[in-house]
Amino acid sequence: MPGRRTQSSPAPSLDPGAGxxxxxxxxxDGRRIRTVVAGxxxxxxxxxxxGMSxxxxxWPHTQRELSAHARTLS
Incomplete structure (x- = not known):
C-alpha cells in the first residue's frame, strides 16, 4: 500500500515541545507506539x-495545560 509504514521503518519524531x-x-510483538507524557x-x-479527524x-497545548493537575498520556 502506498504511504504505509512497515514494521522496520522508524516512526517519525514529532517534537512535542516544552513540558x-x-x-x-x-x-x-515488536511494534512501537509513540507516546507523549507529562505531569x-x-x-x-x-x-x-x-482518532477520527x-x-x-x-494534543500538545491541551496536554500541557492538563499536566499541571494530573499525569497525561497521549
Missing amino acids: LAERAVVLP DADGPLIVLEA APAAC
Missing part, C-alpha cells in the same frame, strides 16, 4: 486519544 516528553513503547507521576492519569499532534 512534554516523547517516548517510544515497544510491544511484545506528576503520582497524580491521576488522563489519557488523550487521537484529530491526529495526536492536536
